[in-house]
Amino acid sequence: MTKHRSAIEDAPNQKAPDASVADAYREYIPLLYTLADDELVAGHRASEWLGLAPSVEEDIAFASLAQDEIGHARFYYELLHHLGEPTPDHLVYRRQATHWRNSRLLERARGDFAEAVVRQWMYDTWDAVRLEVLIQCPFPALADGVRKMQREEYYHLIHMDAWLARLSSGGEAKDRLVRAVEAVFAEAADLSVLPQELSSSVSGSLNWEQAELVFHQRIEQALHRYGLGNARWSLPGPSGRSGDHSASLTELLGTLQEVSSTEEGVRW
Amino acid sequence: MEGVKEYGAYEVFVQRTHQDAHVHVGSLLASDVSMAILLARENFLRRDEAVSLWVVPRTAVASVGGEDVDFFAREFDRSYREVSGYADNALRWKEFKSRALSLDEVIEDVRKP
Numbered sequence: 001m002t003k004h005r006s007a008i009e010d011a012p013n014q015k016a017p018d019a020s021v022a023d024a025y026r027e028y029i030p031l032l033y034t035l036a037d038d039e040l041v042a043g044h045r046a047s048e049w050l051g052l053a054p055s056v057e058e059d060i061a062f063a064s065l066a067q068d069e070i071g072h073a074r075f076y077y078e079l080l081h082h083l084g085e086p087t088p089d090h091l092v093y094r095r096q097a098t099h100w101r102n103s104r105l106l107e108r109a110r111g112d113f114a115e116a117v118v119r120q121w122m123y124d125t126w127d128a129v130r131l132e133v134l135i136q137c138p139f140p141a142l143a144d145g146v147r148k149m150q151r152e153e154y155y156h157l158i159h160m161d162a163w164l165a166r167l168s169s170g171g172e173a174k175d176r177l178v179r180a181v182e183a184v185f186a187e188a189a190d191l192s193v194l195p196q197e198l199s200s201s202v203s204g205s206l207n208w209e210q211a212e213l214v215f216h217q218r219i220e221q222a223l224h225r226y227g228l229g230n231a232r233w234s235l236p237g238p239s240g241r242s243g244d245h246s247a248s249l250t251e252l253l254g255t256l257q258e259v260s261s262t263e264e265g266v267r268w
Numbered sequence: 269m270e271g272v273k274e275y276g277a278y279e280v281f282v283q284r285t286h287q288d289a290h291v292h293v294g295s296l297l298a299s300d301v302s303m304a305i306l307l308a309r310e311n312f313l314r315r316d317e318a319v320s321l322w323v324v325p326r327t328a329v330a331s332v333g334g335e336d337v338d339f340f341a342r343e344f345d346r347s348y349r350e351v352s353g354y355a356d357n358a359l360r361w362k363e364f365k366s367r368a369l370s371l372d373e374v375i376e377d378v379r380k381p
Contacts, residue, residue, distance in 0.1 A: 055275075057296045061310030159306050166299055 025139045026083050030101070030197040032142075034241055035130075036076030037102035040092060042123055043069030044252060048110050062116075065159065068152045075145045082141070093260035097249045101195055104240040105187040107249040114167060114176035118184045121160035122219065126191050128157055129215045133206055161222070168226035178228060185232045190239040191215075276325055278304040280312055283320035290322055301325065 046066035053059040077088035085091065106123060110116065131153065135146045167173040192212045194203050220231045238244040259268050275297045281290035293312050298304035304323045313321065332339050369377075 055297060057298065057307040057311055060314075061307050064310040064314045067314075155306070155309065159310070162303055162306055166303070 023084075025141070027199045027202045028137075028139055028142065029080065029083055029085060030195040031202060032076050032080050032083070033101040034103075034195055036073050036080060036091070037100045037240075038106055038123070038127070039069045039076065040073035041100070041102040041106040041249070041252065042120070043067070043073060044256060045106060045108070045110060046116070046120065049113075049116060054113055061159065065120075065156050068156065072149050072152075075149070079141060079145065093257050095253075097245050097253055098243040100240070100245060100249060100253075101243065102240050102245075102249075103188075103191045103193075104238065104244075104246055104249075105184065105191055107240070107245060107252055108183075108187055109248045109251065111180065111183065112176055114173065115180040115183055117160055117163045117167065118177065118180040121157070121164055121222075122184050122188055123191070124153060124157045124160055125218050125222075126215050128153055129211050129218070130192075132214075133208070133211045137205070164222065164226055168228060174227075177226075181223070181228050182232070186234055189234045189236050190241055193236065193239050193241045195241045275299055276304075276327070278308070279324045279326055279329060280304075280308045281322040281324070282312055282318045284316065284318050286319055290320065295326065 043066045046062055046069060049062045049066075050059060053062050073092075074088060077091050080091065081087055086094075103123075105119060108119065128150075131146050131150050135143050135150065137143055164177070167177045192208070192215060194206075194208055216231065216233065223229060223231055240249075260266060276299075277295055278298055278301070279295050280293050282293045283290045296304060296307055296311060298307055301323060304325075305321070308321055308323050312318075334340070
């Protein structure tokens with residue numbers, strides 16, 4: 001995650017200086033991968049709307065939200081690095097699809113704008129609930145980051161909700177929105193799934209089942225409010241949380257890693 | 269949402285710090301004022317810091333344009349209204365302050381009631 005032209009760091013096993021202090025929180029690593037990868041993949045897909053959104057205003061706005069997501073991903077990757085994982089650059093530019101832990105929903109190829117709105121709204125709704133849980137976790141560095149993130153995510157959710165309210169007013173927009181809801185529900189099953197590698201002491205402390213209930217309630221209430229029918233939660237299938245991804249992630253990584261994969265130690 | 273809405277133009281003003289005035293930074297098209305605020309946030313607050321943002325429907329702006337030339341006319345000499353007479357104030361003040369005070373002047377100043 002370099003800010004400007006610089007080579008990706010190719011020292012994946014180089015530990016951060018305070019790694020020994022951080023060892024106590026290594027149990028959070030599997031969870032952090034899901035958080036980081038969700039934000040990065042969501043941000044990447046959102047960034048694809050640059051130049052394509054329905055208006056120049058939304059074009060910039062959607063890209064700005066995408067940049068926020070990338071910023072959050074960067075925070076999580078840096079936290080992972082502090083816990084002894086490879087550098088953020090290595091994690092983003094050198095990891096193959098099977099090692100990514102993002103939800104399959106977020107890697108889905110860009111559909112129409114209605115689908116982008118529904119997907120981002122669904123994800124932001126889940127992310128808001130998830131952050132409400134994580135802000136109470138006994139890992140101070142994570143809780144602090146979550147507090148900052150919530151201030152931005154609040155406006156992401158309002159932004160997506162504003163689009164949902166307007167597109168659901170009728171006509172072609174509503175038709176597209178209904179189709180988008182269907183498509184998004186078909187892939188949303190792994191969104192709230194915890195990674196299998198997560199220790200029971202961490203997963204037990206998170207009260208994830210309650211979070212899932214709240215998530216479902218918020219989605220269902222909004223669908224009702226905007227006349228978009230009933231929720232159609234799909235049964236758990238292949239899960240991105242176990243590295244079981246669709247071809248869309250490979251395609252996404254092909255773009256994201258196109259330059260870094262041209263040669264070892266490439267600079268751009 | 270009631271019926272189809274026309275997009276309208278909104279003028280955006282940003283106040284960078286509490287010491288600054290709101291400055292016009294641009295305009296945007298939006299379906300309504302709350303959408304205009306959301307779009308203005310992402311379009312005009314992306315980089316620099318700010319403390320306040322105004323979004324004004326362009327229809328709410330009363331204006332006088334260049335077609336009313338008399339409105340903007342300057343027929344007579346207005347230099348007497350300008351502050352140029354004070355232009356060398358800073359220089360005079362500097363000279364005054366740099367003048368060394370004599371001992372007598374200091375004593376006189378201290379004795380002032």
